[in-house]
Amino acid sequence: MRTFLLNKYCDARLPWYTIYPTVPDFSAVVGAKTCGTWLRRLPAHEPVSLYIHVPFCHAICWYCGFPTSLTRSQRPVRNYLAALRDEIGLVAEQVPRALPVSDVHFGGGTPTTIAPSDFLGLMEVLRHCFAFSKSATIAIELDPRGVTAEMVETLQAAGISRASIGVQSFDPVVQRSVNRVQSEELTASVVESLRQHGISRINFDLLFGLPHQTVRSCVDSARTALAMRPDRLAVFGYAHVPSYMKRQRQIDETALPDNVARAEQAAAIADTLVSAGYRQIGLDHFALPNDELELAQKAGRLRRNSLGYSADTCKTVIGLGPSAIGRLREGYVQNEIATASYHQHIRAGRLPTSKGYCLTAEDRVRAAIIERLMCDLQADVPAICAAHGFDPVPLLGSADRLGMLAEDGIVEIEEGLIRVNQEHRFVIRAVAAAFDTHRDRAPY
Structure with a gap:
């Protein structure tokens, strides 16, 4: 039965629903002018989060699906930092005042490609243009292969409180097959x-579905990670899309596991982590009992954003x-993806927004339902609709796939309350897709 459900519902094309609507629905109709208008409308006293993308790495991992480029020189990084500082200034000119900041995340790429002195300079600019709260969480993604003692000291001086470390797999065979030897x-x-150095909150990223991975190697990697006792682990499935990411063409497709093997690997990692005392968060995160994610999940305030669970x-x-x-x-806005285009916008003195999406009332209610499904594995559709002033009947009545999911035992539906059976959480994206009006409505 499990194999049947995997083949029926585990469609690699399904979104991960970190946001809704998803990025393919963005359009150039929302550009720099619209973004500026939306920034000016932000409430002056409402805290915001900042995400800073650093598009450089010292080595390219073949599995990576993020927009990054290879550099072994500081020159392109410093050119980027000059443009980034200008963008921060452009944003600061639009917002009502120095907005309060409660969360900052440096992602990439590899943020620690920035030289220590330049990183401290960037933090000074951010703190000058925004009002950081004393309790602000500042997190950074790390590739341990390039972290020096000076950089660790710099991160401490900059106020970094959480580090997310890319691990993926500790199996040397798997590492060589994806150009990530660590x-x-x-x-x-x-x-x-x-x-x-006081950066005590540690996250690990693990991957399954990589070439040459087996259940045994996945479990061994999880156990090795557990010995270091990170606060959180994110366990993602490798998405092989060589037509989109050319670097993935270096990967041997014949060594990739099929859907059933991938599910077995994911389940084995989950069992290993839960047995070690971690709590499973949503689809693919695991946290120690006292971690903020676990506390947020217990309180019903777990969120889903472009970085995952939060x-x-x-x-x-x-x-x-x-x-x-x-x-x-x-709504949503996205900056130019290509670094050259990004620089061109900044040099012209305009925000580098290339596309976005203006949310409708229906988008908001569907997004709320999808977020609760992805976070809590259940959603009270009538209650969510009532909070948004929306009629639940069209959503429940038009979601034809819900009936199919119920027939297959994946969900239980009672008076509009949708619960995903725990043993079928691996197909939660298919449940969320039942409320995605932007997707092709062809049957599974």
Whole structure:
């Protein structure tokens, strides 16, 4: 039965629903002018989150699906930083005043490609243009292969409180097959150094579905990670889209596991982490019992955003840097993806927004339902609709796929309350897709 459901509902084309509507629905109708208008309308006293995208790496991992470029020189990084500082200034000119900031996330790419002194300079600019709260969480993504002792000291001085470390797999065979050779000893050394410098909140990223991965190698990697006791682990499935990401053409497709094998790997990792005392959060995150994600899930305030699961309750996310996505009150905006185009906009003195999406009332209610399904594995559709002043009947009546999902035992529906059976959480994206009016409505 499990194999039948996997083949029926595990469609690789389904969105991960970190946001709704999803990026393919964005259009150039929403550009720099619209973004500026939306920024000016932000409430002056409402906290915001910042996301800063750093589009550079010192080595390219073949599995990566993010817009990054290879550099071994500081020159392109410093050129980017000059443009980024100008973008921060352009945003600051639009907003009502120095907006309060409660969360900051440096992503990429590899943010630590920025030289230590330049990183501190960037933080000074951000703190000058925004009002950081004393309790602001500042997080950064790290590739431990390029982290120096000076960089760790810099992160401490900059106020970094959380580090997300890319691990993916500790299996040397798998590592070589994706151009990401990283030893257990190196990873453990960086983790220890971060903790010694007060950066005690540690996240790990693991992948399944990589070439040559097996259930055994996935479990071994999970156990190796557990020995370092990170606060959180995100366990993602590798998405092989070589037509979109040319670097993935280096990967041997014949060594990739099929859908059933991928599901077995994901389940084995989940069992290993839960057995070690971690709580499963939504679809693919795991956290220690006292972590903010677990506390947010218990309180019913777990959120889903473009970075995955979050305890951040800010309604607004301001994205900075090439390809960065922002969430404003009226809708979504995304910056130019290509670094050259991004620079061109900044040199012209305009916001680098290339596309976006203006939310409708129906989009908002569907987004709320999808978010609760992805976070809580259940959604009270009538209650959510009532909070948005929306009639639930059209949503429940038009979602033909819900009946199919119920017949297959994936969901239970009682007076509009949809519950996903725990053993079928691996197809939660298919349940969320039942409320996605933008997707092709062909049957599964």
